[in-house]
Amino acid sequence: MSKIFAIAFNTFKEAVRNRILYILLVFALLIMASSGIVGELTISARDRVIKDLGTASISFFGLLIAIFVGIGLVYNELDKKTIYTIVTKPIDRYQFLIGKYLGLLLTIYVNILIMTFFFLAVIYYQQYMSDETLTKALWARLPNGECIAPTIFTYLFYYIKSMVFSGVQGFGTLIFVYRVDATADILPLVFYSCLEMAIITAFAILYSSFSTPTLSALLTILTFIIGRLNADIIIFADRLKGKGLTTLASKLKYDFAWLAAHVTPNLWLFNRRTSLAVDTVEVRIESYPIIYGILYSTAIIYLAVHIFRKRNFK
Amino acid sequence: MEEEKVEQTLILPHKKRLCRVVFDYAWRILLFIVIFTPALLIQNMELNIIRAKPRLYKQSLYLPSGRNIRLISLGYDRFMADFIWLRAIQAFGGIWESDRNYQPIYHLFDVITDLDPHFIEAYTFGNLVIGDEGGDQHLGLSLIDKGMVKNPLTYKLPYWGGYAAYWQMNDPVLAKFYYNRALKAPDVPGFVARILAYMELKSGRYRVAFEKYLRDWLEAIDNRDDVVADIASTRILDVVNEWQIFTLRQAARKYVKMTGKDPQNIHDLERAGAIAPYPLVMVPVLKERVRYYGNQPGKIVDHFQDILNACIEQNATIIPPHPRGYWYQFNPSLKPEDDAYIVDAETYVDRLSHLLGIVRSRIRVFYHDHKRYPYSLIEIYKAPFTIPEPFGGEWIYYPFDGTFRSSTMPRL
Numbered sequence: 001m002s003k004i005f006a007i008a009f010n011t012f013k014e015a016v017r018n019r020i021l022y023i024l025l026v027f028a029l030l031i032m033a034s035s036g037i038v039g040e041l042t043i044s045a046r047d048r049v050i051k052d053l054g055t056a057s058i059s060f061f062g063l064l065i066a067i068f069v070g071i072g073l074v075y076n077e078l079d080k081k082t083i084y085t086i087v088t089k090p091i092d093r094y095q096f097l098i099g100k101y102l103g104l105l106l107t108i109y110v111n112i113l114i115m116t117f118f119f120l121a122v123i124y125y126q127q128y129m130s131d132e133t134l135t136k137a138l139w140a141r142l143p144n145g146e147c148i149a150p151t152i153f154t155y156l157f158y159y160i161k162s163m164v165f166s167g168v169q170g171f172g173t174l175i176f177v178y179r180v181d182a183t184a185d186i187l188p189l190v191f192y193s194c195l196e197m198a199i200i201t202a203f204a205i206l207y208s209s210f211s212t213p214t215l216s217a218l219l220t221i222l223t224f225i226i227g228r229l230n231a232d233i234i235i236f237a238d239r240l241k242g243k244g245l246t247t248l249a250s251k252l253k254y255d256f257a258w259l260a261a262h263v264t265p266n267l268w269l270f271n272r273r274t275s276l277a278v279d280t281v282e283v284r285i286e287s288y289p290i291i292y293g294i295l296y297s298t299a300i301i302y303l304a305v306h307i308f309r310k311r312n313f314k
Numbered sequence: 315m316e317e318e319k320v321e322q323t324l325i326l327p328h329k330k331r332l333c334r335v336v337f338d339y340a341w342r343i344l345l346f347i348v349i350f351t352p353a354l355l356i357q358n359m360e361l362n363i364i365r366a367k368p369r370l371y372k373q374s375l376y377l378p379s380g381r382n383i384r385l386i387s388l389g390y391d392r393f394m395a396d397f398i399w400l401r402a403i404q405a406f407g408g409i410w411e412s413d414r415n416y417q418p419i420y421h422l423f424d425v426i427t428d429l430d431p432h433f434i435e436a437y438t439f440g441n442l443v444i445g446d447e448g449g450d451q452h453l454g455l456s457l458i459d460k461g462m463v464k465n466p467l468t469y470k471l472p473y474w475g476g477y478a479a480y481w482q483m484n485d486p487v488l489a490k491f492y493y494n495r496a497l498k499a500p501d502v503p504g505f506v507a508r509i510l511a512y513m514e515l516k517s518g519r520y521r522v523a524f525e526k527y528l529r530d531w532l533e534a535i536d537n538r539d540d541v542v543a544d545i546a547s548t549r550i551l552d553v554v555n556e557w558q559i560f561t562l563r564q565a566a567r568k569y570v571k572m573t574g575k576d577p578q579n580i581h582d583l584e585r586a587g588a589i590a591p592y593p594l595v596m597v598p599v600l601k602e603r604v605r606y607y608g609n610q611p612g613k614i615v616d617h618f619q620d621i622l623n624a625c626i627e628q629n630a631t632i633i634p635p636h637p638r639g640y641w642y643q644f645n646p647s648l649k650p651e652d653d654a655y656i657v658d659a660e661t662y663v664d665r666l667s668h669l670l671g672i673v674r675s676r677i678r679v680f681y682h683d684h685k686r687y688p689y690s691l692i693e694i695y696k697a698p699f700t701i702p703e704p705f706g707g708e709w710i711y712y713p714f715d716g717t718f719r720s721s722t723m724p725r726l
Contacts, residue, residue, distance in 0.1 A: 038400070041400050042403060044439065045396075045399065045436075048396070048433075049400070052392045052393050053396065056390050060390070224388070229385065229388070232385060
């Protein structure tokens, strides 16, 4: 186990040196920071737009990190022949691959953590900057009902104080699950994104264990697309069946769609906000998506280990 | 070659080396500016062309269906819905500045609500844009109907549907349907029940409206909610007033049928037996009963039926007293078949006070400017004062002290 963790830790150290990671992270943070401006463009539903933009960014950039960092991890070891220095040591290939997987997952999760912290801070900051809060905080009211306009220093002090407090509150939400209405659903949604990333990363490792980075990236993206369309595929299969499977072609199509829907990962399961029946219901962490996520990614990693074991490094 | 150049640079004296480096950077920056500036100029020209063109909002109206976009969005449905929502707001602004034909925008809201069926603001705002601004109330309400199917647990959608049905379409029956649906939602606030009672009143179901407001009043007293109690008690008087006007109007029509002539006085209706038996709400009894049960232990709303039975006299045939102490009278400018033939004096007193106030302020202004009162109102209006006195009486003006009164209500 310690060998796996050693490889995982080294993979993490290697991955954080990857420039793509930082570029993606900076992009994600910029988009989240701009969510306040985007929120200003809407007439109503401002909070909703900000939240959706942030959660979608976390999910999407997490996916990009999984793909662009994950696909090269195994391939680079083979390409640079550094794999020889590892396999000559008393390390099994499965330990190597699982270590790589866990290391990559750790990288993604650390990035998601940073993005979530930043996003939470942005939400809290937006609350400090709402018209109502600003008026209450900056405009002092005298007993006779008159208002005193704030000075530039009051403004400056308030902005700095808001930034600091937003950061502290964001940190509190992450660590102590402190939350307000505006941030109530965010941690569960991010948690589901993490589960989704576990499966996508497993696929990225699987593909990179037998193919080139370009092909791995393509296959991982396709897997993601199929996974997100999983529910639509089974609906399509049911429609075919409803129309009647009279010809061989339609029967084949139905079987293929049925098989695809049942074998490919059902990532729809982790898209909790959209799949909830009623918008007012709070997103909760449930056990079956967790069990599903762990089992599915374990199965894919098992497959990857099997392929990797058979692989000839010459 | 490159190495030689570097060596040559290194052997140069310090100042010359610095100059060489500065020159090196300078010409590179210059080259960059030379290449980049025309590009920026072209970009600027393009931006000006775009600005000069009509708004491009109409492009966004040709979106594929919501189902197809949902497939493309790969689970980022909400994000996509938000994106199109922002476009819809822009399109609304664009159309508002141009031809104000809002009907094509329906597709945008349809797509948004396909992508996220729980986007309540998209339904309500879409209804306002297409119904209120666009004038197609039915299309606007179809959005509300769509939202009600997908979000049965929120009162907001049927509430806005009721608003559009009554205030825009003037259809209290349809409005009642929506408000009834809103009342079934678990998150419905208390005021919706009062709006529904108002709809009952406006659709002519006076007794239902009266009972709803009465129950609301009693509940508010139990809950010590003075604001709601005040609103409900005021509305009860309005209901009674409209109910009695309706009864008298029916009687006036019957009188004309019976006698073949218009009634000269409101009491002619009673004398001729034209008033059909009707349930008379005795407001003083109602107030007394409420006061009585209010002083008893327990909830006053539990005595709802007792209060109701006590305050309504069935089969009354008298001229009903005005619930606020005014009186009912004929509108002299109308005929018995007109809906507004019988009015309550309260409305007319308000109108009379308003008119008196306007003319008196003009007289004061005249006095301020000329240091005397006008000899007649013609001097103020530069024409004869032809606005009729609301009760059919006459205007009285005294030039020596600037007094302006009505012959019907000289004390006002």
